[in-house]
Amino acid sequence: MPSDDRPQNTSTTSRVEGLRNLSPHGRLARVAAATELDAADIKALAGAGALDPCTANGMIENVIGTFELPMGVATNFIVNGREVLVPMAVEEPSVVAAASHMAKIARDHGGFIVRSTAPIMRAQIQILGLAGVEEARAQLLAQEAELVAQANACDPVLVELGGGCRGIEVHVFETSPIGPMAVLHLLVDVRDAMGANAVNSMAETLAPSIEEITGGKVRLRILSNLADKRLVTARVKLPFAALDTKTLNGRDVAQGIVEACTLALIDPYRAATHNKGIMNGIDPVVLATGNDWRAIEAGAHAFAARSGQYRALTTWELEEDETLVGTLEMPMAVGIVGGATRTHPAAQAALRLMNVSSAQELGEICAAVGLAQNMAALKALATEGIQKGHMALHARNIAITAGATGGDVDKVAKMLVQQGEINVAAAKAILAAG
Ligand SMILES: CC(C)(COP(=O)([O-])OP(=O)([O-])OC[C@H]1O[C@@H](n2cnc3c(N)ncnc32)[C@H](O)[C@@H]1OP(=O)([O-])[O-])[C@@H](O)C(=O)NCCC(=O)NCCSC(=O)C[C@@](C)(O)CC(=O)[O-]
Numbered sequence: 001m002p003s004d005d006r007p008q009n010t011s012t013t014s015r016v017e018g019l020r021n022l023s024p025h026g027r028l029a030r031v032a033a034a035t036e037l038d039a040a041d042i043k044a045l046a047g048a049g050a051l052d053p054c055t056a057n058g059m060i061e062n063v064i065g066t067f068e069l070p071m072g073v074a075t076n077f078i079v080n081g082r083e084v085l086v087p088m089a090v091e092e093p094s095v096v097a098a099a100s101h102m103a104k105i106a107r108d109h110g111g112f113i114v115r116s117t118a119p120i121m122r123a124q125i126q127i128l129g130l131a132g133v134e135e136a137r138a139q140l141l142a143q144e145a146e147l148v149a150q151a152n153a154c155d156p157v158l159v160e161l162g163g164g165c166r167g168i169e170v171h172v173f174e175t176s177p178i179g180p181m182a183v184l185h186l187l188v189d190v191r192d193a194m195g196a197n198a199v200n201s202m203a204e205t206l207a208p209s210i211e212e213i214t215g216g217k218v219r220l221r222i223l224s225n226l227a228d229k230r231l232v233t234a235r236v237k238l239p240f241a242a243l244d245t246k247t248l249n250g251r252d253v254a255q256g257i258v259e260a261c262t263l264a265l266i267d268p269y270r271a272a273t274h275n276k277g278i279m280n281g282i283d284p285v286v287l288a289t290g291n292d293w294r295a296i297e298a299g300a301h302a303f304a305a306r307s308g309q310y311r312a313l314t315t316w317e318l319e320e321d322e323t324l325v326g327t328l329e330m331p332m333a334v335g336i337v338g339g340a341t342r343t344h345p346a347a348q349a350a351l352r353l354m355n356v357s358s359a360q361e362l363g364e365i366c367a368a369v370g371l372a373q374n375m376a377a378l379k380a381l382a383t384e385g386i387q388k389g390h391m392a393l394h395a396r397n398i399a400i401t402a403g404a405t406g407g408d409v410d411k412v413a414k415m416l417v418q419q420g421e422i423n424v425a426a427a428k429a430i431l432a433a434g
């Protein structure tokens with residue numbers, strides 16, 4: 001396992017031309033050269049055997065092996081003025097291409113501007129059997145300083161790092177199928193951790209004190225994945241001209257993107273697919289860095305439904321200066337310490353590839369990729385449709401399913417695209433015809 005005090009790579013450019021035309025080995029060499037990654041990181045990113053059985057066995061239970069996914073690199077990203085090559089572990093074709101494509105358009109116009117709040121997570125402590133929920137709330141708020149101090153005593157390392165419990169909230173439910181209840185929220189700055197274990201420990205430690213203060217009975221003590229105090233915002237601003245295509249002018253493309261987004265703002269059926277497209281960008285980065293993608297998914301979708309109606313996580317607007325402006329806002333509970341981020345060697349290499357030094361910075365890059373991915377999908381949907389670009393790249397998968405191997409994969413895929421019929425039967429026919 002690589003040590004953590006190796007120098008971070010410094011001289012990155014994310015514009016690595018012609019990467020798509022190289023072999024995986026050739027691409028890795030180009031990426032390594034562009035980022036000054038060392039041999040251990042290059043080996044980890046290459047994958048084969050990176051996660052040894054012993055390490056894997058220490059990560060989960062009943063391990064029988066490891067499961068591999070392709071690791072791609074999205075090119076062209078500029079995030080807050082910094083060039084970033086983005087590792088993406090994902091099984092779906094066209095995702096890496098789409099992110100790189102939009103980042104290429106954006107890079108001539110400032111790239112992606114991202115911001116994030118402090119990494120505050122919530123832990124919930126459910127209190128039942130109360131004589132009065134409002135009285136319990138008042139009692140708990142009166143003891144806030146004491147409760148915060150007790151929480152912080154659980155994790156001196158976190159406090160020393162500048163994090164720790166910042167305060168409490170008490171939410172009350174006057175009625176429920178099991179009667180009234182109060183829920184105490186611990187608000188904890190978890191610094192560079194995802195934070196689940198840290199805040200869960202605090203919640204469990206505080207339970208007896210909370211029962212004593214309120215006279216109630218504590219049931220659940222667990223973090224909330226609706227991390228609405230740990231938000232990230234990504235923004236991109238493009239002149240209409242940047243969206244010109246061979247057949248359409250950029251103003252029409254921009255208008256089409258706004259119209260496509262509008263449906264996702266009013267219709268949950270469309271919003272679900274729209275947000276899936278955003279997560280197409282985010283999940284692969286979360287996965288590549290050893291983070292908990294279920295937590296990110298849960299937070300994203302709960303945040304999308306916070307008004308009572310599930311809706312798009314992005315907005316796209318036309319501005320008077322002939323520009324299209326896209327914005328993504330969502331929770332982003334990712335870490336660069338804890339969980340699998342430090343046990344999986346490829347996760348460490350992925351973090352070094354991006355040269356991130358804080359969890360906030362990682363979350364901001366995830367948001368930029370999510371916004372780029374959403375823009376790619378909306379641009380395709382609003383113009384030529386999704387199938388042309390997506391299916392052309394999916395054709396290689398189809399060729400493999402039909403039995404193509406080695407150099408035949410690209411040849412069969414090319415023929416499928418040329419004949420405009422991209423399915424397994426057509427691929428088998430091509431293979432049979434030799
Ligand atoms: C697929 C493209 C990018 C083609 O688009 P294109 O215009 O044919 O691309 P291009 O060949 O002109 O290349 C432009 C740039 O894209 C990148 N690029 C392009 N091709 C490759 C490749 N093979 N390998 C690596 N990079 C590639 C690359 O950066 C390249 O620049 P270069 O660096 O070469 O100068 C475009 O059609 C696109 O963005 N489509 C959208 C694809 C998409 O969204 N896929 C997600 C799967 S569908 C889904 O699950 C979600 C959805 C759609 O339902 C969400 C929703 O409904 O909102």
Ligand SMILES: NC(=O)C1=CN([C@@H]2O[C@H](COP(=O)(O)OP(=O)(O)OC[C@H]3O[C@@H](n4cnc5c(N)ncnc54)[C@H](OP(=O)(O)O)[C@@H]3O)[C@@H](O)[C@H]2O)C=CC1
Nearest residue numbers: 157158190191192193194195196197198292295337338339
């Ligand atoms: N609902 C959910 O999403 C749940 C998720 N999980 C899992 O929890 C894991 C994440 O928990 P998490 O608490 O992040 O992981 P860890 O407990 O592994 O790591 C967090 C700890 O690392 C130490 N640490 C060292 N350096 C730093 C730093 N710079 N910033 C912050 N902390 C630092 C801290 O103290 P110290 O050294 O004292 O430990 C901190 O408490 C994931 O595997 C996730 O899957 C678990 C339960 C529920």
